[in-house]
Amino acid sequence: MKRFLPYYQHLRAVKWPFAAGVISGLIYAVASGAGIPLMSKIVFPILFPSKKDKPELDGLQTFIHDRLSDLGHDKLLLIICLWIPLTFLIRAISGYANAYLINYSGLRVVEAIRVDLFVKLQTLPISFFKKNKSGDLLARLMSDTDILRQVIAGASSDLIKQPATLLSSMGFLVYLAWQNHSLFAAIIPLISIPICVLVIRSVGKKLAARAKQLQKKGGGLTAALSESLQSPLEIRAYNLQQRQIANFRLRIAEILRLALKVVRYKQAISPSIEVVASIGFAAAIYMGVKAGMVLEDFLGLFGALFMAYEPVKKLGMIHTLFSQGGASIERIEYILNEDDTLNEPETPITLPPLRKAIRFENVSFAYLDEPVLREVDLEIPFGQVVALVGPSGAGKSTFANLVPRFYDPGLGRITIDGIDLRSALKKDVRAQIAVVPQMPALFTGTIAENIRIGKLDATDEEVQAAARKAHAHEFILAQDKGYDTEVGERGESLSGGQRQRIAIARAFLKNAPILILDEATSALDSESEAMVQQALTELVKGRTTFIIAHRFSTITIADRVLVFNKGRIVADGSHAELRDTDPTYGAMLRSQMLSDTSTTEAIPAESVVQE
Numbered sequence: 257m258k259r260f261l262p263y264y265q266h267l268r269a270v271k272w273p274f275a276a277g278v279i280s281g282l283i284y285a286v287a288s289g290a291g292i293p294l295m296s297k298i299v300f301p302i303l304f305p306s307k308k309d310k311p312e313l314d315g316l317q318t319f320i321h322d323r324l325s326d327l328g329h330d331k332l333l334l335i336i337c338l339w340i341p342l343t344f345l346i347r348a349i350s351g352y353a354n355a356y357l358i359n360y361s362g363l364r365v366v367e368a369i370r371v372d373l374f375v376k377l378q379t380l381p382i383s384f385f386k387k388n389k390s391g392d393l394l395a396r397l398m399s400d401t402d403i404l405r406q407v408i409a410g411a412s413s414d415l416i417k418q419p420a421t422l423l424s425s426m427g428f429l430v431y432l433a434w435q436n437h438s439l440f441a442a443i444i445p446l447i448s449i450p451i452c453v454l455v456i457r458s459v460g461k462k463l464a465a466r467a468k469q470l471q472k473k474g475g476g477l478t479a480a481l482s483e484s485l486q487s488p489l490e491i492r493a494y495n496l497q498q499r500q501i502a503n504f505r506l507r508i509a510e511i512l513r514l515a516l517k518v519v520r521y522k523q524a525i526s527p528s529i530e531v532v533a534s535i536g537f538a539a540a541i542y543m544g545v546k547a548g549m550v551l552e553d554f555l556g557l558f559g560a561l562f563m564a565y566e567p568v569k570k571l572g573m574i575h576t577l578f579s580q581g582g583a584s585i586e587r588i589e590y591i592l593n594e595d596d597t598l599n600e601p602e603t604p605i606t607l608p609p610l611r612k613a614i615r616f617e618n619v620s621f622a623y624l625d626e627p628v629l630r631e632v633d634l635e636i637p638f639g640q641v642v643a644l645v646g647p648s649g650a651g652k653s654t655f656a657n658l659v660p661r662f663y664d665p666g667l668g669r670i671t672i673d674g675i676d677l678r679s680a681l682k683k684d685v686r687a688q689i690a691v692v693p694q695m696p697a698l699f700t701g702t703i704a705e706n707i708r709i710g711k712l713d714a715t716d717e718e719v720q721a722a723a724r725k726a727h728a729h730e731f732i733l734a735q736d737k738g739y740d741t742e743v744g745e746r747g748e749s750l751s752g753g754q755r756q757r758i759a760i761a762r763a764f765l766k767n768a769p770i771l772i773l774d775e776a777t778s779a780l781d782s783e784s785e786a787m788v789q790q791a792l793t794e795l796v797k798g799r800t801t802f803i804i805a806h807r808f809s810t811i812t813i814a815d816r817v818l819v820f821n822k823g824r825i826v827a828d829g830s831h832a833e834l835r836d837t838d839p840t841y842g843a844m845l846r847s848q849m850l851s852d853t854s855t856t857e858a859i860p861a862e863s864v865v866q867e
């Protein structure tokens with residue numbers, strides 16, 4: 257329960273509906289807790305003949321009793337017959353208002369938590385997404401917050417109403433007992449309430465453990481599902497359907513097993529409380545009769561006891577809800593409390609556009625323990641086009657990813673015109689960089705909207721000019737609706753080359769002084785390849801460019817080549833220099849020529865590098 261308190265701060269935004277909800281809960285409690293037993297205590301004895309001459313009443317009760325008696329039997333009967341539905345009407349309206357308003361407040365809380373989670377996910381470093389599966393994160397954002405909504409909505413409406421009902425009926429019981437000594441013995445069965453609490457606590461604990469496992473498995477299932485939905489090609493190409501189905505069945509069966517356990521514990525609470533309560537009732541009857549209790553007193557006692565056990569039962573259910581919700585809170589907090597490992601500086605320095613050079617000063621970096629970049633020390637003057645080559649896993653992408661601060665160096669520093677990247681805001685660093693990834697992501701929306709990502713306020717003319725420079729204009733016009741063509745979820749309707757050209761158009765539009773380009777490893781068709789090549793030649797002009805090169809054709813547009821091997825730069829120079837002086841690079845080129853001189857334009861660089 258304590259764990260949920262911080263989230264109730266979101267209620268500040270809905271304080272009035274929440275307050276109205278609480279007040280209706282109190283009205284509900286008074287109407288049901290004290291109203292009904294009160295009727296049976298004061299009113300029914302007037303209407304129904306009893307063995308007892310007159311009920312024992314206190315001053316106020318006698319006053320009410322006398323006024324009611326003065327009305328006459330028939331009139332009173334009419335009033336009571338109206339009073340009963342009226343009491344229930346008040347109970348119904350206040351109960352409804354309470355449930356609606358508290359649910360509304362609960363939903364607003366969940367809405368705020370979902371937004372907080374999303375905001376947090378936008379700021380977390382890339383490393384967080386590498387270590388967590390997107391499906392699991394999705395489950396935390398959607399299913400866990402939904403469970404939280406159920407908890408807040410389910411619990412909140414009762415959280416005020418039920419304790420208030422319990423208190424009012426218990427207060428009434430104590431009051432009755434105070435008035436009538438014979439009742440004292442009869443309220444002793446109330447000690448069965450603590451027994452109920454014990455039952456609730458122990459079941460709640462078990463339920464919490466199972467709920468935690470269940471939510472975790474649920475996250476795993478969503479992750480597996482999203483993986484499966486994202487890889488239809490591989491699944492079919494490798495005939496993995498049966499394996500996927502078997503895997504899915506296994507997960508579902510495990511989830512079913514855990515879900516049933518949760519249901520068992522959840523459903524056990526109410527009947528257990530009823531059994532304990534029925535023993536309490538039986539004890540009340542026994543002790544009441546032994547103490548010489550009269551029917552009117554017993555009716556009052558019975559009503560109040562009934563009203564007292566109902567909230568205990570409901571509170572038990574709330575406890576189970578909180579136990580289940582605790583597991584979700586834990587999973588939500590995993591995201592909310594994640595530290596941003598790429599801290600912003602306390603007093604950020606304004607980063608002017610790059611004019612002179614980017615420097616890597618003795619930079620080393622490790623994702624885990626093993627360094628993947630070692631003592632990299634170099635300067636890249638403004639406007640230089642640098643090709644990064646070397647075997648797979650040599651550290652090329654890691655090197656390029658340090659420039660936009662996707663990661664920070666473990667040792668050493670990277671500067672732009674002498675300013676350490678870590679002393680500027682991440683958004684300012686990234687504003688200077690355009691990135692064209694290997695498989696550019698296209699967002700849901702039109703082609704124009706996808707290009708406009710480079711500059712959100714770009715005019716249609718600017719978008720088209722960028723597309724022309726990227727050699728994308730023609731194929732865009734050939735689409736059904738030209739620039740207004742919707743691209744699919746992952747841009748599946750476009751070819752790899754077309755997607756790259758849209759990403760290049762984005763980069764043209766962004767017009768940033770630094771460009772990072774990760775070439776597509778898959779071969780583009782020769783026309784697309786030529787288009788991309790032409791677009792790139794244009795794009796790199798006047799920008800400091802890093803190209804993770806997979807094609808030798810790319811090296812021809814580079815001023816400088818960095819050869820990576822096992823995290824070190826083992827050769828650094830122009831294509832011509834390295835070709836003549838560096839044996840590794842020379843070997844790379846020779847192997848390429850040996851492999852097939854006719855396809856030199858499309859041979860992946862790393863395929864010819866021997867470690």
Ligand SMILES: Nc1ncnc2c1ncn2[C@@H]1O[C@H](COP(=O)(O)OP(=O)(O)OP(=O)(O)O)[C@@H](O)[C@H]1O
Binds near residue numbers: 649652654
């Ligand atoms: N997020 C990560 N967590 C842990 N290790 C990683 C991570 N990303 C990369 N690595 C490891 O770091 C090393 C360098 O990887 P990097 O991607 O920089 O190589 P690369 O030269 O770009 O390779 P490729 O050409 O295949 O993309 C590899 O051994 C890789 O397994």
